[in-house]
Amino acid sequence: MIKLKNVHxxxxxxxxxxxxxxxxxxxxxxxxxxxxxxTGKSTLxxxxxxxERPSKGQIVIGGWDISNIRPREVPLLxxxxxxxxxxxxxxxxxxxxxxxxxxxxxAGVRPSRIREIVPQVLRIVGLDDKLHRYPLQxxxxxxxxxxxxxxxxxxxxxxxxxxxxxNLDAINARExxxxxxxxxxxxxxxxxxxxNREIVNGLRQRVVMLSNGEVASDVEHGxxxxx
Amino acid sequence: MTLIRIIKFAFQNIARNVWLSVITVSMxxxxxxxxxxxxxxxxxANTAVESVEERIDVTVYFKDGTNPDLVAGAQASLIGLSQxxxxxxxxxxxxxxxxxxxxxxxEAILSALDEVGENPFSYSLVVSARDASDFPTxxxxxxxxxxxxxxxxxxxxxxxEVIGSISRVTQSVRWLGAVLAAVFLFxxxxxxxxxxxxxxxxxxxxxxxxxxxxxxxxxxxxxFWLEAVIYxxxxxxxxxxxxxxxxxxxxxxxxxxxxxxxxxxxxxxLANGLLIFGLEFLILAVVNILSASLAMRRYxxx
Ligand SMILES: Nc1ncnc2c1ncn2[C@@H]1O[C@H](COP(=O)(O)OP(=O)(O)O)[C@@H](O)[C@H]1O
Ligand SMILES: [Mg+2]
Numbered sequence: 001m002i003k004l005k006n007v008h009x010x011x012x013x014x015x016x017x018x019x020x021x022x023x024x025x026x027x028x029x030x031x032x033x034x035x036x037x038x039t040g041k042s043t044l045x046x047x048x049x050x051x052e053r054p055s056k057g058q059i060v061i062g063g064w065d066i067s068n069i070r071p072r073e074v075p076l077l078x079x080x081x082x083x084x085x086x087x088x089x090x091x092x093x094x095x096x097x098x099x100x101x102x103x104x105x106x107a108g109v110r111p112s113r114i115r116e117i118v119p120q121v122l123r124i125v126g127l128d129d130k131l132h133r134y135p136l137q138x139x140x141x142x143x144x145x146x147x148x149x150x151x152x153x154x155x156x157x158x159x160x161x162x163x164x165x166x167n168l169d170a171i172n173a174r175e176x177x178x179x180x181x182x183x184x185x186x187x188x189x190x191x192x193x194x195x196n197r198e199i200v201n202g203l204r205q206r207v208v209m210l211s212n213g214e215v216a217s218d219v220e221h222g223x224x225x226x227x
Numbered sequence: 228m229t230l231i232r233i234i235k236f237a238f239q240n241i242a243r244n245v246w247l248s249v250i251t252v253s254m255x256x257x258x259x260x261x262x263x264x265x266x267x268x269x270x271x272a273n274t275a276v277e278s279v280e281e282r283i284d285v286t287v288y289f290k291d292g293t294n295p296d297l298v299a300g301a302q303a304s305l306i307g308l309s310q311x312x313x314x315x316x317x318x319x320x321x322x323x324x325x326x327x328x329x330x331x332x333x334e335a336i337l338s339a340l341d342e343v344g345e346n347p348f349s350y351s352l353v354v355s356a357r358d359a360s361d362f363p364t365x366x367x368x369x370x371x372x373x374x375x376x377x378x379x380x381x382x383x384x385x386x387x388e389v390i391g392s393i394s395r396v397t398q399s400v401r402w403l404g405a406v407l408a409a410v411f412l413f414x415x416x417x418x419x420x421x422x423x424x425x426x427x428x429x430x431x432x433x434x435x436x437x438x439x440x441x442x443x444x445x446x447x448x449x450x451f452w453l454e455a456v457i458y459x460x461x462x463x464x465x466x467x468x469x470x471x472x473x474x475x476x477x478x479x480x481x482x483x484x485x486x487x488x489x490x491x492x493x494x495x496x497l498a499n500g501l502l503i504f505g506l507e508f509l510i511l512a513v514v515n516i517l518s519a520s521l522a523m524r525r526y527x528x529x
C-alpha cells in the first residue's frame with residue numbers, strides 16, 4: 001500500500017527532514033511512527049499526502065508513484081488518504097455535520113449523497129448525537145472524532161494521523177486510539193505518528209522509530225524504548 | 228452543484244469584508260465614470276463642431292441693380308456644387324425687412340434708414356458649406372467670370388478659428404481625462420489585488436482545510452475570480468444608474484446651447500449604451516480577473 005525507497009527530504013537550504021527512508025506498509029496494516037521531537041515524523045507524514053515532495057527517492061501509494069506528483073493531481077490523492085492532526089483543523093463557524101460535509105462539498109458531491117454519508121461516518125466515530133454542535137461546544141476528544149469523521153468521508157484506503165492525541169488527556173487519547181483501531185479493522189491502513197510511549201506499547205503493532213531523520217528501528221509488535 | 232457552492236463562496240467572500248467590497252466597487256465606479264465622462268465630452272465636442280460648421284456661411288452681396296435672373300443663375304450654379312449645402316437668395320426687400328427687424332429698438336439707425344429714403348440693399352446670396360474645409364473651393368467658385376463682376380462684396384467669418392479652438396480644448400481635456408482614467412484604473416487594480424489578498428487571508432483556514440480534504444485548485448480559485456467579476460458587474464450597473472439621470476439633465480441643459488439642434492449625448496447613449504456599458508464591463512472584468520490572479524499567485528499557495 002505504501003512504499004518508500006531511499007526517500008530524502010531536505011528543507012532549503014540544508015535542514016534535514018528525513019533521509020534514506022525505506023519503508024513498505026502492507027494494506028490493512030496499523031503502523032506507528034515514533035521518535036523524539038524534530039526527528040522527521042511529521043515530514044514523513046507530509047510526504048505521504050504530498051504536502052511535501054521528496055528531495056530524492058521514490059514514494060508509491062497504492063501503486064501510484066507520487067514522488068513528482070503534479071499539483072493538479074494532489075486533490076485526487078487527498079481524496080484517497082485521510083489526514084488527522086493534533087490541532088483538529090476544524091472550522092469554528094461550522095457544526096460537526098457541516099465540518100464533515102465540507103470535505104464532500106469541495107469534491108462536488110451531491111447534497112443527497114452528503115446527507116447519506118455524513119451521518120454514517122459520524123455514527124462510526126460516535127458523534128451521531130452531536131451533529132449540530134460547534135467545535136467549541138465539544139470536548140477535545142470529540143473534536144478529534146469530528147476531524148476523523150471528516151477524514152473518512154471519501155472512504156480512504158489510508159489514514160495518516162499526526163499526533164492525533166497530542167492535545168488530549170489519557171482517557172480521551174485511549175478512546176481515539178480505539179477508534180483508529182476500529183477504522184483499521186474495517187481494512188483501512190493506518191499510519192499513526194506519535195511520541196506517546198504508553199499508546200504505542202498498548203497497541204502491540206508494528207513500530208518504526210525515527211532518529212535524526214533516519215529509520216532507527218522497525219519491529220513488528222514493537223515497544224517504544226527510549227533510544 | 229459545484230457551481231452553486233462556488234457562487235456561494237464568492238458571495239461569502241464579498242459579505243465577509245463588506246467595507247472593502249464597498250471601497251473596491253466605489254473605485255471601479257470612479258474609473259468607469261471617468262471613462263464615460265470622456266465619452267460624453269467627445270460627443271459634445273463633435274456636436275459643437277458640427278453646429279459651428281452648420282452656421283458657416285458666406286454672404287455674397289451683388290451690386291446695385293444686378294439682374295435678378297443673373298443672381299438666380301449664380302444661386303443655381305452654387306447649389307450644383309457638392310461642397311455647398313445650400314444657397315439662399317435674399318431679395319432687397321427682404322434684406323431691408325430683416326435689417327429693420329434686427330434693429331427695431333435702435334431709433335438712430337432706423338431714422339438714418341428713413342433718411343436714405345430708398346432701399347439701400349441689393350440682392351445677396353447666403354451660401355453655406357458642408358464642411359469648414361470646403362470654403363476655399365466655394366470662394367474660388369465665386370470667381371466665375373459669368374457673375375464675378377457683379378459681386379460687390381463677400382462676407383464671411385473665420386470659423387476655422389472657432390473650430391480650431393474647440394478641438395484644441397477638447398484635445399487637452401481628452402488627454403487629461405485619459406490620464407485620469409489610467410490612474411484610476413491603476414488604483415483600481417491595486418485595490419482589487421488588495422481586496423482579494425484580504426479575502427485570501429480571511430479564508431486562509433478554510434483554504435488550507437479545503438486543500439487537505441482534496442478540493443481542486445480550480446474550486447479554490449474560482450470564487451475569487453467570480454468575486455472580481457461580481458465587483459465589475461455591480462460597478463457597471465451603478466455607473467449606468469448614475470450616468471442615466473446625469474445624462475438626461477445634461478442633455479436638457481446642453482440642448483439650449485445647441486438649439487435648434489440637440490446635444491446628442493442622450494441619443495448617443497440610448498443608441499450605444501448597451502454596447503458601451505457591455506464593453507466597459509467586459510474590459511473591467513478581464514482586468515479584475517487578471518488582478519485577482521495576480522493576488523492569488525502571490526498570496527495563495529495552492
Ligand atoms: N517547512 C519546514 N522548513 C524547514 N525546516 C523544516 C520544515 N518542517 C520541518 N522542518 C525541520 O525538519 C526537521 C524535522 O521536523 P518534523 O518532521 O516536523 O519533526 P517531528 O514531527 O518529528 O517533530 C526539524 O529539524 C524541523 O525543524
Ligand atoms: Mg511533528
